[in-house]
Amino acid sequence: MSFPIVRNRRLRTSGALRNLVREHAYTVNDLIYPLFVTHGTGIKEEIPSMPGVYHYSLDRLQEELEETVGLGIQAILLFGVPETKDAQGTSAFEDQGIVQEATRFIKERYPDLLVIADTCLCQFTDHGHCGMIHHHPSTGRAEIDNDTSLELLARTAVSQAKAGADIIAPSNMMDGYVHAIRTALDEEGFHHTPIMAYSVKYASAFYGPFRDAAHSAPQFGDRKTYQMDPANAREALREADSDVVEGADMLIVKPALAYMDIIRSVKDNFDLPVVAYNVSAEYSMVKAAAANGWIDEKAIVTETLTGFKRAGADMIITYHAKDAARWQKGE
Template structure:
């Protein structure tokens, strides 16, 4: 005697009905593409660990963004590689710094929505995200001086707004960073500039390729004293709530795929837009598997982004932006 099912979900999986009942979608307008602007070169430099991406000189930043916009992606985030670095990352907030010049080049010549990454690690000679405690070079357990870093982050945000940024995105996980930046922007007359905070940023093994791309690896020690412990979920709720209270307009989780539970928590506990950063390691490992013939690159990338949207993200910062947008 054979069993006959009374409920048949497969009825809604045929080609005609399947798109009509699909619960989640990814659109080019959901995606933010990264752009690396490099003042140490006068030609484009491929990033070996991130196939398809490259550092571009300042005078090619707008052309690079136009290539992205041709795929349907309208938003970009700008990272900079400066020619000189020092212990306080002064090039990060200099009016003529590489990111400021890159932002101006892009906003003057394109209609892209431009986001500035607000951090110091790419600009400090020690590679940490702020002003260091005394003797930190000798004792890696010493960490970034939190409150002394806040003024610098505000200065970076204001300088990027002056250069033409449409949004700023603090990523240093400094306590109070959103409040300090909001205050700095408002005092400088940029009340209209929104803040997308890296509200839950974990100390992750998935950042390696980015650190090569942006030349931002720590010269010693690591960032566990200010980035979050991957073991902690409840702490993320606290971090996100603090940033929301301080005035964050968009709340970002980084990385994305290993932290989909955190993306869901943020979605369920906040009515603000939620972003997720599909980071360089996530991108690189899919590319590596595809090169081996083990995965289909485009299909796996799309499924990954779909899972991030399904978890609750409204926006996705991803190195797959162009490839997926072209598919869409």
């Protein structure tokens, strides 16, 4: 049958009817809010390239946590900016590291707030790479030593779990990282600590503002030998499959906005929860355009987050989380 019997507009005639037939929507329960913590006192410093996102010292973190929890957000992704850096990223796995201290601070005050610890070395190394540097014996060229890096990443994950992290989120893209971390966590008795793996992480230009926020830009070269080529789709399934076999509990696709096809592909091929990471430049572009009056920020963000859900995301990591939660509450 066809027109005039079939009229697709019948189901769009009012807001109430459109609400009834709506296929996808996000709720505050889907949102994960990233937070940046640093050493010192009295620090609440706005990140220049990310309006509305701040570095917090622990003594100023309480006000942000109170607001976040009050909005109904149930999970945060924790990034640390250390006082000192070295070639091994030692402060990533120290008991008194900034992520560990912040995790204890948060869990003492908000035990039900899920703390997801980003597990990487780039913020903590003086060279800014996600793994250890090895100089090739014949060429002298600096390379990322995959297997040596795994040991330090596993130590970092265990130290974060001991501090009280509810979920470990390794973002380093070393081969075998999920296996190494899962083994180390299990050996230390953290059998029930899930791994939210950055399974599909592209070498993307959309990370620029984050590197400003985390002070993690590489000091030489780039990350294209371990992060994925943005042109590749089938490779995403190989990466995700490796992590599933090694024991991942959730699979992140990062970035999200330019990779909705990848979110859908991962969702269709694996039965684990899929996480879309709405990254820094995706956020900052919206903020810049809204500040210039070029777009309706609420409408754009709502459409974008809904798009991630439509693509197959079960959870969304986003710097828009607080605003999105307010809009859900009608504020």
